[in-house]
Structures are given as structure tokens and as C-alpha cells.
Amino acid sequence: MGKIKISWMVFLTGGLLGVLFAFLISLGNPPNMGVCGICFIRDIAGALGLHHMEKLSYIRPEILGFILGAFIIGIFTKEFKVIGGSSPIIRFTISFFVAMGALVFLGCPIRMLGRLAGGDWTALAGLLGFIVGIWIGTLFLKGGFTLGKAQEVSKINGFIIPVIALILFILLLAKPSFLVLTPKGHAPIVIAIIAGLLIGIFAQRARLCFAGGIRDIFLMKDFHLFSGILGFFLFCFMGNLLLGQFKPGVSPGVHTNYIASFLGMLLVGWGSVLIGGCPFRQTILAGYGNTDSGISFLGMVAGVAVAHNFMIAGSAAGVLSNGIIAMIIGIGVFFIIGLSNKVVSS
């Protein structure tokens, strides 16, 4: 008990994601945003006109690659199993606030670690919030929190999210005029989609989850999934060093409102534990048949759009009171959901 046992498969999968995070920045993705589960969903939402920040609008092939990679490997390994029906609207609601929390901080757990691995120590406030949020989430789990059982549903349900991903990719290639696509700040499409597919495939195999990595330490002193966090951080740090991207200090585009960062990532950690995985893991699960995670994915799409339309999201200029109010509402909602779903039975 309490021994730190590294799982190499998870470590290396995290490492692959870490290297690609650094590499994609050098190829054109925004600094300290090589790969981000939430920021990239935000960009996709913008491309579709769900918010109106033109600079933050682009169909990110990486996200589509996560979904399609997980789908392909799921079919190949016969793990593609279509399930659903475990409190979908609660999952939507939680994901909605998780997405807003991530945008108040400016980054999902991947980007949070990537910011740290690029020398941006301001992300420490987010990390602390994330850890505290996960810890609160585990208290609810220990108390018997559950969203209920999922059941097998008809196969067609599981194809919807992968098909949406495929259509979005075709749209990106066709570039119809109704899409909003910022001309700057992205790696070449071919490299981005290959990177996304690779990450999707390996992350499905390794069950990589950034919230799970810390959650399992709290719950059972198990470092299996934490290996992925470690691998990500080390490889991303080394990649940033080698590519000359390691710049200690406040990185461009982020803010120094530490309270907002703490609260934002607290919601991300807490919410991720309640729905069984971080935004990245939800995206992967949505790819191989978990329609509850598909709903979570759509909840995140709604969350990022509202975060920008209501000026909740943070920016280099800081965080408005709208952001803080949204976080406090989120905490209240999580408390109500957490306490009302305590079913102590198996």
C-alpha cells in the first residue's frame, strides 16, 4: 500500500501526448495551447457560430482525431459497445459547468499541465483547485454518489458523435463560407489530424484520464493513471526545452487572477470525478460507444459557447465578475447534484 508503481503503458501514452503538445505549438498551435480538450472544443463551437470570438474559431482536427481514433481502435478491439441512460441530463449540466470552469482558468487539465511544463507558474493556482476539486469529488464517491447504471442501447446511438466528427473534418477540408475559421494559430491539418488520431488510439488503450490520475491516489493510493500525468509533464517539459519554448513566467494570453483560476479548476476536478472522467477522457469515451459521455461532450460544447457569450471566460485582461458568479453557481449546482444522488446500493 502506498507504493508508487508506474504503469509504463499509461506513462508513455501521457508522454506521447506531452511531446505532441510541445511539437504542435512549434508547428503553429497557440503558445501553451498545443492540445487542449476544452479550448479546442471552444474553437470548434466558434467555427460553427455558437459564439462570436472570431480569433477563437477553428475546427480543431485534434479533437476530431481523439474521437475517430478511439472509434477506430474501439471497433478493432471490439470494445466499441454502445451504452447510455445513466443520468444524461445531469451529465450535460455538470459538463456545462466543467467547460465554463476550464475557460475561466484557461485550459483543461491537459493545457494546465502543459502551461506548467512551459514555465507558466500561474497555472499552479489551477492545479491546486483541480486537486481540491478532485478530493471533494472523491468524498461524494465514498459517500455513495452515483449517477446510476448505464445500459446497452441500440448501436446507431454510438455512431452519432463519430459521424459528427467525420462531418466536421470534411467541412474543415471543404471550408464552406458559413464556417468561421481564423487564419492563424493552428498546425497543418494533416499533422493535426494524425496527432489527434494517434492520441485517440493510445489514450483509448491506456484509459488515460487526468482527473482519474489524482482521484485514484485519493481513493486507493493507486498511481496507475497518475503515470500518465507524470509522463505528460516530463515529456512536454523536455519537448518545450528542446524546441526553445520553455519560458518561465506569465505566458501570453493567460491571466493572474488566482482565485478565479482556483475556482475554475476546482469545478473541473470536482465535476470530472462526478461524471467519471476529465474532458479529454469524456471525448475518448464518446468515440467508442459511451453515449453518456457523448452527452457530456455536447454539454461542454454548450458550456464553452455560454462562457464566451456571457463573458464568463477568462482572457489576458483577467476575469470579470461574471466568471466568478458562474463558478459560485457551479459549486452550488454540484453540491445539489452531489447530495441528491447518494444512492447507497449496488
Add this chain to the structure above:
Amino acid sequence: MANKIDACGLDCPQPVILTKKALEGITDGVIEVIVDNKPASENVSRLAKNSGCGVEFTETQGTYIIKIIKRRKNGEN
């Protein structure tokens, strides 16, 4: 007497939490955990092995049965 835990359809990490609670509740004996996805079966097996228990594993058509055998450790009453 074998304890049975049906953890089918539950989110990660609930199958593991249920198993952990059941394991803590016995000093020796057998617990049978049923799950319906591979990640959950891996997680439950890992917990059992990390707790020093024996694990037997069977899969039939997407249902995984993990039989966990807990034996009283030497010196324990």
C-alpha cells in the same frame, strides 16, 4: 460463501469502490465482481492484486467476472 457485486453499467471508479468496500468487510473469503466493460475489469483486477488477493478472471460475451480470493494474512486473527 461468495459475495457477489453486480457493477455492470456503473461509471469508473464505482466498481472499484464497491469492491474495495466489500474487501474491507471480510478477512477471508471470495468476492465475485461482475462488470460489463474492459476498463472496469482491469481496474477491479488491479485493486485486488494490489491488495494481495488472488484473482480469477473470466469473460463471456462482454461480461467480465472477476473472482477475488482474499486469504487471512499470517499473524492476523
